[in-house]
Each structure stands twice: as structure tokens, then as C-alpha cells.
Amino acid sequence: MVTVVSYTARPRRLLQALLLLIAAALGVLTYALVGLGREGELPADLMTISIGAGVLIVVLQIAVMWRAPFADPVILPIGVLLNGIGIAMISSYDSAVNKFTAIHAEYAGRQELWTGVGVVLAVALMFALRDHRMLRRYTWIFAVSGAVLLLMPLVPFLTDEKYGSKIWINIAGYSFQPAELAKICIAIFFAGYLVSRRDTLALAGPKVLGIQLPRWSDFGPILGAWAFCIAILVFETDLGTALMFFGLFVAMLYVATDRLSWLVIGAVMFLPPAIFAATLLGHVRTRFTCWLDPLSRENFSSCEQIDRGLFGLANGGLLGKGPGGGRPDMVPFGHSDFIYTTLAEELGMIGAFAVLMLYMLLVQRALRAAVGISDGFGTLLAAGLGFVLALQVFVVVGGITRVIPLTGLTLPFLAAGGSSLVCNWIILALLVRMSDAARRPAARRVDADASASPRRPQEVAS
Amino acid sequence: MNKPLRHVWMVVAVLFLLLFGSTTYFQVIAAKSLNADGRNARTVYAEYDRHRGPIVVGGEPIAESHATDDAYGYQRTYDPGSLYAPVTGYYSVEYGFSGLEKSLNDTLSGESDALFYQRLTDTVSGRDPQGASVQLTIDPAAQRAATDALQGHRGAAVAMDPETGKVLALVSAPSYDPDDLASHSTKKVHQAWTDLNEDPDRPLTNRAIAGDLYPPGSTFKLIVAAAALDSGDYTKDTKIPGPGSFTLPQTQNTLYNHPRGDNTPCGSGGSSTLSSALQQSCNTSFAKLGISLGEDAIEKKAKEFGFGDRMEIPLSVTPSSMGKDLNDAQLATSSIGQYEDRVTPLQMAMVGSAMANDGKVMSPQLVDEVRTRDQSVISSFSAQQYSQPLSAANAAQMREMMVSTVKDGTGGAAAINGVEVGGKTGTAQWGDGRTPHSWFVGFADNGGKKVAVSVVVEQGGYGADVAAPIARNVMEAVVSK
Numbered sequence: 001m002v003t004v005v006s007y008t009a010r011p012r013r014l015l016q017a018l019l020l021l022i023a024a025a026l027g028v029l030t031y032a033l034v035g036l037g038r039e040g041e042l043p044a045d046l047m048t049i050s051i052g053a054g055v056l057i058v059v060l061q062i063a064v065m066w067r068a069p070f071a072d073p074v075i076l077p078i079g080v081l082l083n084g085i086g087i088a089m090i091s092s093y094d095s096a097v098n099k100f101t102a103i104h105a106e107y108a109g110r111q112e113l114w115t116g117v118g119v120v121l122a123v124a125l126m127f128a129l130r131d132h133r134m135l136r137r138y139t140w141i142f143a144v145s146g147a148v149l150l151l152m153p154l155v156p157f158l159t160d161e162k163y164g165s166k167i168w169i170n171i172a173g174y175s176f177q178p179a180e181l182a183k184i185c186i187a188i189f190f191a192g193y194l195v196s197r198r199d200t201l202a203l204a205g206p207k208v209l210g211i212q213l214p215r216w217s218d219f220g221p222i223l224g225a226w227a228f229c230i231a232i233l234v235f236e237t238d239l240g241t242a243l244m245f246f247g248l249f250v251a252m253l254y255v256a257t258d259r260l261s262w263l264v265i266g267a268v269m270f271l272p273p274a275i276f277a278a279t280l281l282g283h284v285r286t287r288f289t290c291w292l293d294p295l296s297r298e299n300f301s302s303c304e305q306i307d308r309g310l311f312g313l314a315n316g317g318l319l320g321k322g323p324g325g326g327r328p329d330m331v332p333f334g335h336s337d338f339i340y341t342t343l344a345e346e347l348g349m350i351g352a353f354a355v356l357m358l359y360m361l362l363v364q365r366a367l368r369a370a371v372g373i374s375d376g377f378g379t380l381l382a383a384g385l386g387f388v389l390a391l392q393v394f395v396v397v398g399g400i401t402r403v404i405p406l407t408g409l410t411l412p413f414l415a416a417g418g419s420s421l422v423c424n425w426i427i428l429a430l431l432v433r434m435s436d437a438a439r440r441p442a443a444r445r446v447d448a449d450a451s452a453s454p455r456r457p458q459e460v461a462s
Numbered sequence: 463m464n465k466p467l468r469h470v471w472m473v474v475a476v477l478f479l480l481l482f483g484s485t486t487y488f489q490v491i492a493a494k495s496l497n498a499d500g501r502n503a504r505t506v507y508a509e510y511d512r513h514r515g516p517i518v519v520g521g522e523p524i525a526e527s528h529a530t531d532d533a534y535g536y537q538r539t540y541d542p543g544s545l546y547a548p549v550t551g552y553y554s555v556e557y558g559f560s561g562l563e564k565s566l567n568d569t570l571s572g573e574s575d576a577l578f579y580q581r582l583t584d585t586v587s588g589r590d591p592q593g594a595s596v597q598l599t600i601d602p603a604a605q606r607a608a609t610d611a612l613q614g615h616r617g618a619a620v621a622m623d624p625e626t627g628k629v630l631a632l633v634s635a636p637s638y639d640p641d642d643l644a645s646h647s648t649k650k651v652h653q654a655w656t657d658l659n660e661d662p663d664r665p666l667t668n669r670a671i672a673g674d675l676y677p678p679g680s681t682f683k684l685i686v687a688a689a690a691l692d693s694g695d696y697t698k699d700t701k702i703p704g705p706g707s708f709t710l711p712q713t714q715n716t717l718y719n720h721p722r723g724d725n726t727p728c729g730s731g732g733s734s735t736l737s738s739a740l741q742q743s744c745n746t747s748f749a750k751l752g753i754s755l756g757e758d759a760i761e762k763k764a765k766e767f768g769f770g771d772r773m774e775i776p777l778s779v780t781p782s783s784m785g786k787d788l789n790d791a792q793l794a795t796s797s798i799g800q801y802e803d804r805v806t807p808l809q810m811a812m813v814g815s816a817m818a819n820d821g822k823v824m825s826p827q828l829v830d831e832v833r834t835r836d837q838s839v840i841s842s843f844s845a846q847q848y849s850q851p852l853s854a855a856n857a858a859q860m861r862e863m864m865v866s867t868v869k870d871g872t873g874g875a876a877a878i879n880g881v882e883v884g885g886k887t888g889t890a891q892w893g894d895g896r897t898p899h900s901w902f903v904g905f906a907d908n909g910g911k912k913v914a915v916s917v918v919v920e921q922g923g924y925g926a927d928v929a930a931p932i933a934r935n936v937m938e939a940v941v942s943k
Contacts, residue, residue: 100532251473255466300501307501313488314496315504327504349489353482360478367471371464379467387470394477401484 013065016073020057023077027084028053030323034092034346037324038099043091052112053084056119063123064432067130072369072435078362079428082413083118083421085355087111088323089335089342090416096329107335107416114418118425125429132434136377139192146185147228149178150245154235166236167408177410179241180423183248183388184430190249191380193221194256198376201257225249230273237284239277240395240407244388246270251387252380255370284405291405305332309400312341320348335416340400343414355414356397363390366431372438382434385427500558510555511535515570515593515835517550517562520602523595525550525563525640532646538563543639545609548618548668549600549632549777549828552640556651561668562596562828565776569594569832569840576841580834594840597831599628604913607939608633611932617900617919618669618807621936624815624905624914626845627824629775630940631915632808634669636661669918671779675804676918679890679925680743681903682784682799684813687740687748687863689755689763691856698737698859704728704747710791711753717794719746721889721898721924737863741871743887745798752797757788760797766851767813767823775808775826782809800891807916810903812848815914817860817884818905821852864904873904875930878938881908885933887925897921902929908941 028050035043043049057080064071091108098104129135135142153159158169168175194201229246232238250266253259277284290303300307308331315326326345328334334342344352366386370379392409399406410417412424488496497505513536516526524546527536538553540546551561559567568574572581572593584591601621608619612635621631642654658666667673690696706725708717718725720743728734728744739747752760764770764784773779785792785802795801808826816823825848832840852860864884867873873885885904892899900922905914915933922928 251470255470258466295499308503310488310492311496311499311502311504313485314493314502316489317493318490327507330503330507344485344489349485352485352489356478356481356485360474363474364471367467367474371467383467383470387474390474390477394481397481398477398484401481401488403480403484 011069012073013061013069016064016071016076017061019073019077020061020080023081024053024057024084026081027088030085030088031091033323034088034095035324037322037346038092038095039324049087049112052116053080056080056116059123060119063126067126068432068436070436070439070441071432072365072439075362075365075428075431075435078358078365079413079425082355082358083115085343086339086411086414086416087115089328089339089346089414092324092326092346093328093335093339093342095324096327096334100327100329105329105335110418111416111421114421117418118422121422122425122429122432125426126433129429129433132378132381132430132437133375135188135381136192136195139189142185142192143189146182146189149182149185150228150232150241152178167238167241174418176419177417178419179244179409180420183244183392184385184423184426186245187248187252187381187384187388190252191377191384194252195376195380197221198256201253201259201262226269229270234273234277237277238408239274239284239287239405240399240409243270243274243395243404243407244391244409247391248384248388251391252384255383256376256380278405287405287407291399291402294402305338306400306402306406308332309338309341310402312338312345313401316345316348316352318349320344320346320351322346336410337396337408337415338400339411339415340397356393359390359393359412363387365435369431369435369438373434374437378434378437382431382438385430389427506555507534509571512571513592514538514553515572515595517546517570518595518597519546519600519605522602525553530646534646537646538640538644540640540644543641544637545605546600547637547640548634548670549598550640552638552643554643554651554655555646556648557643557655560666562598562777565774565778566596566829569596576832577834580836592835594832594834596829597833598828599623599630599830599843600632600828601630601940603939604631604936605633607631608917608932608936609635609637611935612917612919615919615922615928616663616669617917617922617929618673619915619917619932619936620670620807620811621913621915621940622811622815622826623824624819624912625824626843627815627826627848628830628843628845629808629826629828630913631936632670632828634667634673636663636665638665668777669920670807671775671777672806673780675780675782675806676899676901676920677803677890677892678799678805678810679888679899679901680745680748680799681810681813681886681888681901681916681925682797682803682805683740683743683748684817684860684864684886684903685764685767686752686755686760686797687736688767688816688852688856688860689759690736690751691859692763692852693755693759696736698863699735701729701733702736702739702747702751703733704739704744704750705732706746708746708749708794710749710794712789713791715791717745717749717798719744721891737866740863740886741867743867743872748797749794752793753790757793757796760784760793761786763851766849767816768809768848769805773808773826775828777828779808779826780806782806799888807918810901810916810918811914814885814903814905814916816851817857817864818907818912818914819857820854821857822850823848861905868904872926873902873930875926876902876904876934876937878906878908878934878942881906881937881941883907883934883937885930887930889923889925897923900928901925902933904933904937906937906941911941913937913940 090111094105094108152169153166229242232242253262278288290306294303294306312331323346328342331338331341363386366382370382373379396409396411398404410420514527516523525540527538530537551563553559553563570593572591604621608631619633622629645651706719706727728747769782772781782805792801812823825846831842868883868885872887876885883906888901890899900919903916915936917929917933919928
């Protein structure tokens with residue numbers, strides 16, 4: 001089966017400029033409305049914010065025009081819009097905390113600073129990385145870096161155990177979630193590893209019950225990845241991180257081999273450890289209890305965070321309380337882990353849906369780049385980054401809305417937190433780079449040439 | 463690799479579909495029940511961020527809201543707090559609300575349907591909506607007199623206007639200061655709540671209308687006497703037997719004619735008129751009278767006075783009750799207000815009021831008038847007859863008997879100079895070796911200015927000694943003006 005992808009070679013830079021402008025304006029507008037809604041006056045730093053946003057979108061636009069002229073015009077504006085709404089929501093949390101409680105909160109300013117750092121790093125990456133295929137050369141370096149990053153929270157003097165999970169590290173007073181950066185490293189590693197092994201993984205091995213099983217010798221790396229995720233689950237006691245990495249691995253394996261068996265094997269392998277953790281690890285068990293029945297009398301106090309989140313969602317209703325009209329201070333971590341509650345309370349179900357659709361659109365753009373790109377490595381990397389973004393949104397929002405147990409991940413671009421924001425801007429830069437490769441006319445010619453070379457036969461497709 | 467990519471996209475779509483579904487569920491479908499959850503602090507904040515109308519007694523606000531700068535928007539204050547706490551209840555950001563603050567919440571907050579037009583004009587004119595003000599029927603002098611008289615006791619007093627049903631005083635002692643619970647300082651409120659709940663005198667219990675209820679003791683004889691007159695076989699001058707002691711049927715238990723084993727018979731030769739038996743509060747007379755009237759007759763009469771009915775005045779009144787399916791021994795003790803008889807002081811005030819209102823019981827009511835902040839009247843008081851347990855003629859006989867009880871019998875301490883006062887004392891046993899509860903139920907009529915009262919003092923001892931003088935003070939405050 002051949003899919004016809006109709007790309008025009010038009011760069012559409014003007015469209016991107018327009019979208020960037022709209023995105024930045026919407027973010028600034030939301031920020032202003034939060035001030036009006038909470039205090040009845042415009043925020044004092046509105047002018048600074050507007051100028052800052054203006055500078056950032058000009059920088060992004062110039063960088064793309066210069067270094068990735070054929071990049072997808074939608075990717076960066078989505079990032080800017082999500083980031084802007086995030087800052088507005090964090091400022092709403094700040095102002096609510098400052099107004100209604102005795103605590104002082106100042107997260108929005110820091111988030112603005114990190115946005116600047118993230119954009120600068122993204123632009124730097126666009127300049128430094130001329131071709132995404134350069135990354136393939138360092139496949140095993142990324143593997144080691146990813147593994148080291150993931151294991152860092154287990155190092156005694158680095159660990160910063162919060163709320164029962166060891167997914168944070170503390171360096172010189174700064175908290176950092178290494179899983180965010182590890183996510184990128186691991187995605188690059190999987191893409192590099194799988195692109196060279198996919199044929200043996202796909203074709204060799206016995207067939208059982210209509211499912212093509214892999215060879216035993218190919219099982220090694222897969223078992224390794226599985227064991228790694230289980231180690232995260234057991235030692236860092238965070239189901240979300242484990243789920244995210246295992247999901248990433250299984251999805252990329254599936255894209256590389258087109259073998260449904262990998263999905264089945266993956267699901268079967270992940271379930272026993274998850275059940276083990278749910279029943280035997282106290283912290284994870286509480287999360288499971290709070291997932292299934294958080295509102296009952298006996299569970300209420302131990303599940304208060306999720307309950308308060310649900311109350312926030314309910315308070316928002318269909319249309320929301322308006323920016324600055326909600327009470328995000330009443331949900332613990334309403335600026336970070338529970339920013340979705342803040343968003344849904346103030347912008348309502350409509351606003352929450354809009355944001356979810358923005359994420360969907362971003363994922364769709366990543367997958368579209370994966371389809372259009374000429375090399376297998378690029379396809380795998382773009383698909384992996386797109387899928388891991390979707391999975392992360394699912395794990396976070398699903399945790400808050402009780403689709404799955406609550407975990408310790410943060411919502412990309414929205415949640416307050418420097419490490420997460422910067423890493424997501426880096427992912428965005430990678431996607432821009434790859435979408436540029438996918439849409440570049442020259443690349444399409446290469447693609448046409450490449451189609452003559454032997455590829456995986458189509459008849460094995462089910 | 464296009465096919466697996468499409469599958470990945472399908473997986474992503476399914477994942478997001480789940481999120482759309484779950485978000486819809488919690489923001490729309492389950493929103494109502496989550497918003498109504500008592501543990502949801504948001505609802506509490508929204509509730510408290512309203513300009514609540516005042517509660518007014520005698521033209522003075524006793525509970526009102528002031529704008530504040532804190533999270534709640536408004537602070538409820540009570541002045542004088544403890545005097546009216548049994549009526550107003552409290553309005554606490556931590557522990558919800560009680561009393562009229564709860565019963566009339568919709569009116570005070572401005573959410574009731576009757577205030578729809580007012581809300582609309584407030585919205586259109588851009589004013590902050592404000593709840594309605596509620597003027598009570600309470601007579602400040604009577605409330606004050608009852609509170610002062612019950613100082614240092616555990617007990618309750620209720621005064622009402624027999625002709626209209628207006629509740630003039632509703633006191634439960636000891637009381638508490640609702641300001642302590644309405645405070646916005648979480649710490650202070652927690653402390654006050656703990657203190658009030660740990661207080662062995664249970665100040666948060668409204669003894670006048672709720673609480674554990676009390677055995678009515680001899681005041682129940684009023685109902686038995688009323689049933690006797692109503693049967694047509696008795697008048698106040700009918701002679702009934704009243705021996706010094708009476709072995710309860712089918713038991714070894716002896717009922718003495720008076721408390722503490724006093725077996726002086728009623729009248730010479732062990733019989734007296736009904737009037738005299740009531741005057742002296744003879745136990746054996748009424749035990750025997752109850753048995754001969756039968757359970758049904760007494761139960762019917764009690765029901766006509768209001769027993770078994772959960773009244774809303776608009777405070778919720780716990781129904782008073784007497785035992786069911788009684789054998790003769792149980793019926794005998796029920797007839798003197800023991801066994802399983804349980805009453806609220808408000809119920810007994812209704813009994814007293816019937817005698818002073820030609821046999822008619824008026825529905826007790828606390829709300830005199832509801833006004834919007836523009837002073838336009840939303841609803842005003844209208845007297846409603848609850849029932850008529852007695853004919854006017856029989857009520858006159860009851861009245862005569864009660865007056866003679868105060869004049870020549872056990873109720874002497876309730877007498878007021880120059881005022882017609884009638885009543886019945888009670889000394890209610892409620893457990894071996896414990897001091898009985900002290901009761902007085904009666905009325906006063908000063909040339910047409912009438913009041914009915916009931917007073918109970920927990921472990922007060924003889925009704926004649928303790929409850930009667932308190933009742934006297936309350937009645938005097940109303941009729942001597």
C-alpha cells in the first residue's frame with residue numbers, strides 16, 4: 001500500500017510569521033486578562049512581556065527563514081501559544097496564591113526567563129544542527145547519556161525525592177527532572193539503533209499463532225530496555241516515567257518493523273511489573289487507590305490532591321471561570337503538575353479542549369514530518385518525538401482526570417519548570433529541522449532516488 | 463513506514479479521545495455533584511463570597527455581613543452573639559452553617575426563587591447582589607430574660623404568642639458565641655470548634671427544639687387531662703381515684719403519688735377532683751386516668767398538639783413522641799410523662815399555648831418579615847392555625863385548672879402580681895440516682911396580652927423550685943410591658 005503524500009515545496013514563511021504573531025498575541029492577551037480578572041487591572045509588566053514575546057517570535061522567524069526555510073509553519077506557533085498560555089496560567093496561580101493565602105508565589109517570572117533560555121537554545125540548535133542525520137553518528141553516546149540521566153535520581157547525593165517519587169535531582173540548589181532530557185537522548189538512540197536493525201527484527205524468527213515472533217538473539221536489547229524501565233518503576237517508583245519510556249520504545253519498534261507482535265509483547269511485558277508495583281509498592285499502591293476511588297470517605301485525605309484537582313475541573317465547567325477568575329491556589333501544584341486543572345478551571349472545557357487539540361496538532365505535524373522525511377532515522381526520530389509528546393500529555397492529563405493513576409510528569413510547555421520547558425523547546429527545534437528536511441524540494445528528489453534502492457518488501461505488510 | 467505511522471496516529475487519537483472524554487466527564491457531567499461536595503472548599507468560598515442579608519430582631523441587626531479584603535469577601539458578625547445563637551446558628555467557613563443561617567440560607571444569600579426579580583435588577587443595574595434581610599418574631603426582652611434566668615443552668619426556654627404562634631423567645635443554655643466560629647482565622651475556628659465540642663455541657667446542641675429531647679414528667683399530665691375532658695366523661699370537677707401508692711399492673715413496681723416515695727394520697731379518702739389532682743400533680747390519679755382513657759385516646763391528643771410532627775419554624779424541630787403498643791404499666795408511667803415520652807420544650811410551649819387560645823394551637827413561626835435591601839417586602843407574617851386539640855369550653859376548664867395550680871398548687875413560684883398565670887410543673891425522672899429535670903409549662907394573660915412558655919432545666923430538681931421562677935421572669939418580660 002502506497003500513501004501519496006502531497007507536499008508543496010512552498011516554504012510558507014509568511015504564514016508562519018502570521019501564526020507566530022497570533023500565537024504571541026493570544027498568549028499576551030490571556031496574560032493581560034488574568035490580571036484584569038484577578039485584580040481588576042492590567043499586569044504591571046504587560047509591556048515587558050509584550051516586548052519579550054515580540055522579540056522571541058522575531059528571533060524564531062528569522063532563524064527559521066535563515067536556517068530551515070521549508071520547515072512546517074505550524075510547529076513553532078503551537079509551541080509559542082502553549083508556552084504563552086502556560087505563563088498566563090502560572091501567573092494566575094501566582095496571583096491567586098498571593099491574594100488568598102499567606103504564601104508568596106513567583107513562578108511566572110521564572111517561567112518567562114526559562115522561555116527565553118529555551119528559545120535561545122532552540123535557535124542555537126537550528127544553527128548548529130544543519131542536518132538531523134548528524135545525530136545518528138552518536139547513537140551509542142546518546143544511549144549512554146540517556147541511561148545516565150535516567151539513573152541520576154538514584155545517586156544518593158543527587159537525588160531529590162519529592163512526594164514519594166525519585167525523579168528529581170538537585171544540583172547546586174536547582175531542581176531538575178533528568179527524564180525530560182533523557183527522553184530526547186533515548187529517542188535518538190532508539191531511532192539510530194532500530195534503523196540499523198529493523199530488518200532482522202522484522203523478518204527473522206518463528207511464527208506463533210499468526211504472530212511473527214522475534215529471534216532470541218534480537219530479544220537482548222529489548223529485554224534490556226524493558227529491564228531499564230522496570231528499574232525506573234521500582235527504584236524511582238514513578239509509573240509515569242516508566243510508562244513513557246516503555247511506550248516510546250514499543251511505538252518506535254513498531255514503526256521500525258511494522259510488526260504488531262511487538263505491541264502485544266510490549267503490553268504483555270509491561271503489565272506484570274505494573275501490577276506488581278501497584279500491589280506491593282506503598283507509594284504506587286496509594287496512587288492506584290486514588291485512581292480508582294479518590295472521593296470515598298476513607299480515601300479522601302490521602303487523595304486530597306487529586307480530589308482538589310477534580311473540584312477545580314468541576315468549578316470550571318463548560319466555559320470556565322475566566323482568566324484570573326478561578327482558584328488555582330486551592331489545588332496543590334496548580335502551577336506545575338496540576339496546571340491542567342488551572343487551565344480547565346479558568347478556560348473551561350472549551351479551553352482545555354483547545355489546548356488538547358493544539359497538542360494533537362503538534363503530534364500530527366511531527367508524524368507528518370516522519371511520513372515526508374526521506375531517511376529511516378529521521379522518520380523514526382520524528383515519530384518517536386511526536387509520540388512521546390502525545391504519551392506525556394496522556395499520562396499527565398489522564399492522571400489528573402482519572403484515566404490512569406496519577407504520576408509525576410509535567411505537561412509540555414504549560415507546566416512551570418525550567419528543565420521541562422527547555423527540553424521541549426529542543427524537541428521543537430528538532431521537529432523544525434526534520435520538517436524542513438521533509439518538505440525541502442531537494443530532499444524530495446533524494447527520496448525519489450531512494451525509492452529505487454531496495455526497501456522492505458511491501459507484501460509482508462498485514 | 464507509512465502504515466505503522468498511521469497506526470501510531472490512531473493510537474494517539476484514541477489516547478486523546480480518552481482525555482476529551484474524561485475532561486468532559488469531570489467538567490460537565492460530574493461537575494454538579496463535585497461542586498455540591500461538602501468537602502469542596504471552592505463551593506465554600508463561593509458561598510461565603512456573597513453579601514448576605516442581615517437577621518434582624520426588634521429593628522436591630524443581630525447577624526450581618528461586612529465586606530473584607532480576604533479570600534472570603536465577607537465576614538459575618540453576630541451581636542450580641544450568644545444571646546441569639548440558638549436562633550441564628552453559626553455561619554462558619556470551616557464547619558458549614560446551622561440554625562436560621564442554614565434554614566434560611568437561600569433567602570439570606572439571595573438565591574431563593576422569591577428573590578429572582580431582585581437578582582435580575584441587581585445584575586442589570588450592575589450592583590453587587592445582596593441577600594434579603596430577615597426580621598424575626600423574637601421579643602428581645604423575652605429572649606434576654608430567658609437567657610439571664612437560665613444563666614448557670616443547662617436547659618431551654620421557649621416563649622410564644624398563643625394567638626399568633628410567633629416565637630418570642632427561644633433559648634438553649636449554655637449558649638455559645640457564633641462569632642468564634644464565623645471567624646476567618648482557621649486556627650481560631652478550629653480551636654473554638656474543638657472547645658465547643660469537647661465541652662461536657664454541649665453548647666452547640668439546641669435544647670429548645672432538637673438535642674436529645676426530654677421526658678416531660680408531670681407536664682404531660684396536661685395532655686392526659688385534655689384527653690379526659692375531650693372524652694366527654696370528665697370535667698375538671700369529676701372525682702378520680704388517687705391512692706398514696708399504686709402497684710403497676712402485672713409488675714412488682716410501686717408508683718408513689720409524689721416523688722421520692724411520698725405516698726400521701728390525693729384528697730381525703732384517696733380521691734379528688736381532676737382539677738385538684740392536677741393542682742397537686744398526683745401521680746397515681748393520672749396513672750389510673752391514663753389507663754382508663756387508653757393509649758389511643760392519649761396518643762391522639764398528643765398528636766393533635768403536635769407530637770410526631772417534624773415542624774419547620776423554619777428551624778427543624780425534632781418530633782416529640784410517646785411510646786407505642788404500651789401495656790398498662792407502661793401506659794401508667796407514660797401518663798405521668800415518663801417511660802418513653804420524649805418532648806422538645808417548643809412542643810410543650812405549644813401545649814401551654816392551646817389553653818390560652820381557646821383550645822387552638824397556632825403554628826410556631828420565627829420569621830416576621832423578609833425584605834429586600836430596598837426594603838420592599840417579599841413575605842410577611844401570617845398566623846396559621848396548626849390544630850385545635852380542645853373545644854373552647856374544655857380549654858377554659860384546662861385554663862382554670864392551670865391557674866389554680868399556680869395560685870394554690872405546685873406552680874406558685876410562677877405567679878406574677880396582677881396577672882393571670884396558669885401552668886404545670888414537672889419533675890422528670892431520667893435515670894436512677896440522678897437529679898430529675900425540672901419543668902414548667904404555662905401561660906400568662908395580662909388583659910389580653912398573652913404569652914405561653916415552657917422551661918426545662920436539666921437536673922434542676924423540683925419544677926416548682928427551679929423552672930417555675932424562670933418561666934415567671936420570661937412571662938413577665940412579655941406581658942408586663
